Amino acid sequence: MNRRPLDLVSASLVAALVILALAVEPAALDAQPPPSDTGLGSQDELTLVLEPGQRSLLRLAAPPARGTAALPAAARDAVKTLEDTLRSDLDLSGIFSIQGPAELAAAGIPGDADIDLDLYRSLGNEILLRSDVRSEGEQVVYEGRILDLESGDQILGKRYRGGPDLARRMAHSFADEIVLYFTGRKGVALTSVAFYSDRDGFKELYLMDYDGWNQRRITGHRSTTLSPDWSPDGQEIAYVSYFGGQPGIYRVQLSSGAKSPVVTDGSLNASPAWSPDGSKLAFARSVRGNTEIFVSDLASGTLRRLTDSSGIDTNPAFSPTGREIAFTSSRGGTPQIYVMDAEGANLRRLTFEGDYNDGVAWHPEGDRIAYASRRDGRFRIAITNLVTSETHLLDLGPGNNEQPSWSPDGRRIAFTSDRGGSHQVWLADATGARPIRLTSEGNSWAASWSAYPR
Amino acid sequence: MKRISMLLVCTVLVLMLPLVAGCAKKKPMTAAPEEAAPPPPVAQEVTEAPSPTTEGDVQPDPLSEDIQSVNAYVYESGLIGDVYFEFDRYELQAEARNRLQKNAEFMKAHPEFVFSVEGHCDERGTNEYNLALGDRRASAAMAYMADLGVPESAAQTITYGEERPVCTQSNESCWWRNRRAHFVITARR
Numbered sequence: 001m002n003r004r005p006l007d008l009v010s011a012s013l014v015a016a017l018v019i020l021a022l023a024v025e026p027a028a029l030d031a032q033p034p035p036s037d038t039g040l041g042s043q044d045e046l047t048l049v050l051e052p053g054q055r056s057l058l059r060l061a062a063p064p065a066r067g068t069a070a071l072p073a074a075a076r077d078a079v080k081t082l083e084d085t086l087r088s089d090l091d092l093s094g095i096f097s098i099q100g101p102a103e104l105a106a107a108g109i110p111g112d113a114d115i116d117l118d119l120y121r122s123l124g125n126e127i128l129l130r131s132d133v134r135s136e137g138e139q140v141v142y143e144g145r146i147l148d149l150e151s152g153d154q155i156l157g158k159r160y161r162g163g164p165d166l167a168r169r170m171a172h173s174f175a176d177e178i179v180l181y182f183t184g185r186k187g188v189a190l191t192s193v194a195f196y197s198d199r200d201g202f203k204e205l206y207l208m209d210y211d212g213w214n215q216r217r218i219t220g221h222r223s224t225t226l227s228p229d230w231s232p233d234g235q236e237i238a239y240v241s242y243f244g245g246q247p248g249i250y251r252v253q254l255s256s257g258a259k260s261p262v263v264t265d266g267s268l269n270a271s272p273a274w275s276p277d278g279s280k281l282a283f284a285r286s287v288r289g290n291t292e293i294f295v296s297d298l299a300s301g302t303l304r305r306l307t308d309s310s311g312i313d314t315n316p317a318f319s320p321t322g323r324e325i326a327f328t329s330s331r332g333g334t335p336q337i338y339v340m341d342a343e344g345a346n347l348r349r350l351t352f353e354g355d356y357n358d359g360v361a362w363h364p365e366g367d368r369i370a371y372a373s374r375r376d377g378r379f380r381i382a383i384t385n386l387v388t389s390e391t392h393l394l395d396l397g398p399g400n401n402e403q404p405s406w407s408p409d410g411r412r413i414a415f416t417s418d419r420g421g422s423h424q425v426w427l428a429d430a431t432g433a434r435p436i437r438l439t440s441e442g443n444s445w446a447a448s449w450s451a452y453p454r
Numbered sequence: 455m456k457r458i459s460m461l462l463v464c465t466v467l468v469l470m471l472p473l474v475a476g477c478a479k480k481k482p483m484t485a486a487p488e489e490a491a492p493p494p495p496v497a498q499e500v501t502e503a504p505s506p507t508t509e510g511d512v513q514p515d516p517l518s519e520d521i522q523s524v525n526a527y528v529y530e531s532g533l534i535g536d537v538y539f540e541f542d543r544y545e546l547q548a549e550a551r552n553r554l555q556k557n558a559e560f561m562k563a564h565p566e567f568v569f570s571v572e573g574h575c576d577e578r579g580t581n582e583y584n585l586a587l588g589d590r591r592a593s594a595a596m597a598y599m600a601d602l603g604v605p606e607s608a609a610q611t612i613t614y615g616e617e618r619p620v621c622t623q624s625n626e627s628c629w630w631r632n633r634r635a636h637f638v639i640t641a642r643r
Binding site for chain 1: 542579580581582583585586587589590592593594596597610611612613614617618
């Protein structure tokens with residue numbers, strides 16, 4: 001937990017919250033009971049924009065839900081899952097410092113007690129997450145409220161109802177609403193991450209929730225399968241597999257599991273990357289032993305070659321607008337990141353530090369790129385600001401850290417690290433703070449973060 | 455079992471008939487490595503070596519075995535060998551060119567075999583770039599052999615980047631073994 005003393009910045013924030021809280025519809029919670037696990041409409045007015053690491057964390061007290069004791073066992077387990085997930089989501093968001101049930105109990109506040117706002121405030125908290133639960137038949141009903149501890153006003157309230165198996169989903173939905181309220185951007189708790197792993201023997205594609213839960217295999221090619229890239233609409237993943245002999249590019253429809261080839265002729269087709277409108281794939285293709293960047297128009301199947309250099313050109317990525325493509329090229333002697341417009345013109349070099357740069361990922365806002373940069377023999381994640389051309393390295397810890405992928409809100413970064421002796425997918429704040437490991441079985445590589453679910 | 459019995463036959467042949475050269479299998483390059491010319495086509499030797507004591511137990515031509523056995527045989531006998539590369543490079547060193555000349559000899563002498571030339575990399579580069587680099591290595595090896603007269607139809611190239619390492623430790627002796635072009639017979643015409 002990153003607890004920091006209440007400082008002037010957060011004191012003024014509390015003042016701002018008090019004012020804003022008055023503007024919030026106080027009856028939001030009870031306005032319209034939803035028939036399912038979805039929220040009670042979204043809170044989409046922009047309030048405060050907080051960035052992880054840019055200010056003190058907002059201090060949140062999260063006591064245990066009230067009403068748990070009266071629940072049947074299955075519902076009680078579901079509520080525990082929901083509460084644990086919600087606290088984890090809020091912690092991962094990077095904007096809260098949380099006192100959960102354990103910390104509150106240690107401070108002498110018993111669980112499931114009447115709310116005494118002064119007591120929570122006396123521990124330095126600024127806001128309170130109040131949870132009430134009950135069961136309706138087989139379903140769990142969760143009511144979550146965010147209260148401003150200064151005024152006692154309710155800032156946000158949502159009710160969710162669903163079967164016990166939807167506990168994590170209910171938590172993610174509420175967490176995203178809370179993050180939206182405090183940052184103006186929806187949280188990423190309902191997003192997913194694709195990667196490839198050798199945990200079952202062959203290298204295959206897997207999916208997991210953004211927090212590492214629910215890891216499941218989605219290919220069974222029993223070959224070598226690599227390089228997932230999530231389509232912008234979240235419905236498909238493009239990838240590379242050797243099951244046809246040579247490495248070819250395929251796509252899998254996630255709802256049906258149906259796989260189909262995209263480009264499979266020739267000795268090498270690799271590193272697929274979707275255009276933001278989902279109509280094209282950029283990729284690397286070998287032309288007589290020399291890889292060049294191509295684009296495939298998915299509707300017509302036509303290929304267009306964009307580069308023509310004697311060096312290696314590979315690993316392309318469309319900019320968020322779709323107007324540019326960044327990629328890796330060794331045309332200058334060492335692998336470096338270049339950018340060109342989506343038709344292949346206006347080529348220029350973006351990276352000048354480090355003797356080996358690869359794996360470019362555009363920030364969702366398009367103003368900066370992340371990539372792996374070898375420094376003193378070790379790969380680190382570097383960020384280059386495309387406006388100022390300044391580059392800095394993230395301090396993500398030991399080992400080689402590479403293959404960055406941004407969360408759709410740009411506040412988190414997934415990457416591959418080999419610290420500890422095996423390759424695993426890790427997650428950290430976009431500042432590089434708080435790296436946590438998401439995978440542990442076998443080796444896992446090449447996280448591709450999904451867009452927001454539709 | 456097959457391999458053991460073959461070894462037995464070989465041993466017997468060596469003991470009884472020192473002239474038989476068919477046992478290159480377990481003993482490449484003993485006394486004078488510089489002089490050791492590539493073994494002549496083995497098929498002939500074997501048929502030339504019917505021994506009274508091994509009558510009815512004729513040694514099979516190792517090149518007529520199943521593909522997997524042939525692949526093991528050509529590597530063990532030194533008829534075919536891997537070529538190795540510097541880190542992040544695909545240029546052929548002198549040693550690699552020597553090796554490719556021998557590989558080319560065999561491939562030209564045995565047009566019945568279809569080869570795959572695999573490009574591999576060590577784990578230190580990035581996965582995606584290494585796929586491209588492996589493609590370069592395989593193509594560089596194939597281009598050199600084409601200059602020596604190996605027809606394009608004799609082989610196709612494939613890159614595995616760092617995805618199928620032969621050695622998985624993180625040290626130079628292991629990395630070196632992974633930076634290679636590897637030859638695999640994939641079919642017999």
